[in-house]
Amino acid sequence: MKQFSNRYIYIFSAVLVIVVAVLLAFVSQILKPIQEKNERIEQMRNILAAVNVEATSKNAEQLYNDYIKESYTINSDGIKIDSLKPLTVDLKKQTTAIAAINALKLKLVERKISPFKMAVSGGNIKKADTEVINAEISKLRQTLQLPVYVCFKEEKEYYVFALRGKGLWGPVWGYISLEEDFNTVYGAYFDHKSETPGLGAEINTPLFQSQFRSKKLYDENSKFVSVRVLKGGASGDSPHNVDAISGGTITSKGVEKMLEDWLDQYNEFIKNQKKEL
Amino acid sequence: MSGKEPLFSSKNIKLLTEPLNKSNPITVLVLGICSALAVTVKLEPSVVMAVSVMAVLAVSNMVISAMRSYIPPRIRIIVQLVVIATMVILVDQVLKAFAYDVSKQLSVFVGLIITNCIIMGRLEAFALGNKPWPSFLDGIGNAAGYGLILVIVAFFRELLGSGTIWGYPVLEKIGLYKTGYVNNGMMILPPMALITVGIIIWIQRGKNKDLIETN
Numbered sequence: 001m002k003q004f005s006n007r008y009i010y011i012f013s014a015v016l017v018i019v020v021a022v023l024l025a026f027v028s029q030i031l032k033p034i035q036e037k038n039e040r041i042e043q044m045r046n047i048l049a050a051v052n053v054e055a056t057s058k059n060a061e062q063l064y065n066d067y068i069k070e071s072y073t074i075n076s077d078g079i080k081i082d083s084l085k086p087l088t089v090d091l092k093k094q095t096t097a098i099a100a101i102n103a104l105k106l107k108l109v110e111r112k113i114s115p116f117k118m119a120v121s122g123g124n125i126k127k128a129d130t131e132v133i134n135a136e137i138s139k140l141r142q143t144l145q146l147p148v149y150v151c152f153k154e155e156k157e158y159y160v161f162a163l164r165g166k167g168l169w170g171p172v173w174g175y176i177s178l179e180e181d182f183n184t185v186y187g188a189y190f191d192h193k194s195e196t197p198g199l200g201a202e203i204n205t206p207l208f209q210s211q212f213r214s215k216k217l218y219d220e221n222s223k224f225v226s227v228r229v230l231k232g233g234a235s236g237d238s239p240h241n242v243d244a245i246s247g248g249t250i251t252s253k254g255v256e257k258m259l260e261d262w263l264d265q266y267n268e269f270i271k272n273q274k275k276e277l
Numbered sequence: 278m279s280g281k282e283p284l285f286s287s288k289n290i291k292l293l294t295e296p297l298n299k300s301n302p303i304t305v306l307v308l309g310i311c312s313a314l315a316v317t318v319k320l321e322p323s324v325v326m327a328v329s330v331m332a333v334l335a336v337s338n339m340v341i342s343a344m345r346s347y348i349p350p351r352i353r354i355i356v357q358l359v360v361i362a363t364m365v366i367l368v369d370q371v372l373k374a375f376a377y378d379v380s381k382q383l384s385v386f387v388g389l390i391i392t393n394c395i396i397m398g399r400l401e402a403f404a405l406g407n408k409p410w411p412s413f414l415d416g417i418g419n420a421a422g423y424g425l426i427l428v429i430v431a432f433f434r435e436l437l438g439s440g441t442i443w444g445y446p447v448l449e450k451i452g453l454y455k456t457g458y459v460n461n462g463m464m465i466l467p468p469m470a471l472i473t474v475g476i477i478i479w480i481q482r483g484k485n486k487d488l489i490e491t492n
Contacts, residue, residue: 004349012349016356020363027367031374038377057378194385197318198466 043087049189050175051151051158052213068160070150076101076141078268086147091164091173094145098261101140104133146265151177158186159273161266165258168250170194172203172258176212181277182270185227188212190255200251211242217263226263229256284410292414296422298485302395303426304478305488309395312386313427314470320443322382323431327424329372329387333364334396335416341404342412348405357400358391365390395423430473438464 004012041057044064048055055063073084108130149160157180164173174190188209195201202208215227216239229252231244244252282288302308309330316326337360341348348356369387372380380387390396399419404412435441440448440460448454463469482488 004351009349009352012347013352013356016359020359024363024366027370031370034374035370035377038373042377042381 040087046173046189046191047149047151047160047175049209050160050177050187051153052177052187053153067151067153068149069152072148074146074148074266074269076144076146076265076268078270078272081145084145086149086162089145089147089162091147091162092171095164095171095261097140097144098265101137101144101265102261104137104140108133141265144265146262146269148266148269149175156180161262163190163258163262165254165261167192167195167203167254168200168248169196172251172254174255174258176259176263178217178270182274183216183218185212185215185217192251195251196248198247199245200248202245202248203251203255208243208245215239215242224264224267226256226260229253229259289411289414292411293418293421296415296418297425298422298481299487301422301426301481302398302419303423303474304481306395306398308398309393309423310471310474312389312393313423313430313474314467316383316386317427317431317434317470317473318438318465319382319435319441320428320431322379323427324424325372325376325379326383326386327420327427329368329383330390330393330396330423331417331420332368333361333390334399334420335413337361337364337396338399338404338412338416339409341400342407342409345405353405354397354401357397361396361400362391395419426474426477429477430470433473434464434470437461438469 038057041060044060045055045057048060048063048067051067053063053067071086073081073086073089075081111130147162151158151160158177159182160175160177162173162175164171166172170193172190172192172195174188176188177186178184179186190203190209192201192203195203212227217224217226219225219240225240228241229244230241231246231249231252296302300306303310303313312326312330316322337357340360341357344356365388368390369380372383372387399415403415407415432442435443436447438461440446440453448458448460
């Protein structure tokens with residue numbers, strides 16, 4: 001067998017890797033616009049699915065333009081951010097921001113319920129601290145970007161909100177649409193990146209999603225309760241519960257948490273809209 | 278060698294046809310089982326998977342074979358891996374651009390072609406010692422053998438598990454459900470793919486006495 005010097009081996013590997021890198025970068029750049037268009041269309045299909053309109057990848061754009069008559073981005077205080085198109089919002093970043101808000105809120109609650117524990121573990125219970133945390137929360141809430149799509153279908157308006165959270169193996173996301181009373185769920189659509197087929201992956205089946213229809217987000221006292229995904233069968237008469245997926249507990253809980261986290265951020269907007277009714 | 282060998286000499290044809298039956302990568306060599314179990318729930322993703330593996334295997338076989346006298350033996354495995362991984366990423370990108378729905382269904386399994394033992398096996402066993410053209414044919418042949426089994430398994434799993442063929446509701450159209458027939462949900466789960474592959478191996482060995490071990 002031919003002998004190769006060390007220097008040859010180094011040069012060979014370097015050249016190989018550079019050639020491969022250039023090739024891949026080149027192809028990725030060329031295909032990027034088409035891939036992004038596919039993702040955009042997929043997003044439109046998901047939004048349409050949340051208002052119970054079935055679209056194929058071919059007619060999604062057309063149907064989207066027909067049904068969605070208005071779309072805008074708001075922050076968590078319910079104020080519109082005019083410059084931002086909702087389809088371009090980076091939902092992943094918003095999810096991180098929401099998690100940060102919730103972590104800060106948890107800190108506040110901890111302070112309230114166990115000042116002693118906080119003191120022991122080195123935490124301060126000064127009032128100023130609480131104010132700092134509150135200021136941080138309100139800053140995060142102001143910079144949050146939440147997409148709202150207004151759908152006009154069969155003489156009625158529906159409001160579609162975006163959702164994103166964590167499943168068992170990766171992200172889960174979806175859209176939920178509310179009727180004009182801003183309480184009744186009209187439809188929901190969920191999808192996932194890599195949940196277990198047959199178990200957690202069942203969240204993207206109509207069987208699971210159709211359960212959400214005509215559930216309520218608020219109780220009689222207009223208190224926010226979200227929709228709970230319960231194990232062991234939700235009793236049919238409760239307007240806030242749906243059945244979880246057996247064998248997909250962590251995914252089901254992920255969906256529940258995602259609904260609660262995101263809809264909680266939409267709360268102010270919903271409140272404002274209700275006043276206008 | 279005197280004169281040029283014709284492109285499709287009997288030796289080359291054999292490279293194409295043998296993996297379909299006598300040296301089939303799945304049923305005889307029992308390689309690449311993992312993806313065969315995972316993607317065969319429906320016919321469409323199976324065919325896309327088979328075509329993807331064919332593209333990856335044929336091209337990497339050819340590339341490695343063309344470079345075979347320049348590849349230092351000490352780093353040949355990693356060189357093979359780089360070539361395979363490049364091809365797989367290319368296939369994945371192309372699918373994402375032109376067959377988005379299918380690429381969503383195949384999800385991680387396109388990426389996992391990198392670890393498909395058929396590919397590395399053919400590069401090691403064939404491409405390193407043969408010319409590019411026969412290597413190319415060997416790649417096509419082996420991927421076709423792999424794809425053939427995938428399609429057979431997917432056909433039965435989709436028909437019995439979901440009652441459709443290529444998404445078309447065959448059983449509903451012939452009115453089988455009215456007689457009380459119910460889809461077998463078990464066929465959708467991975468274990469039934471293994472059992473289906475087992476049955477195929479059984480039939481193949483029953484027909485082909487050469488494959489029966491004597492000890």
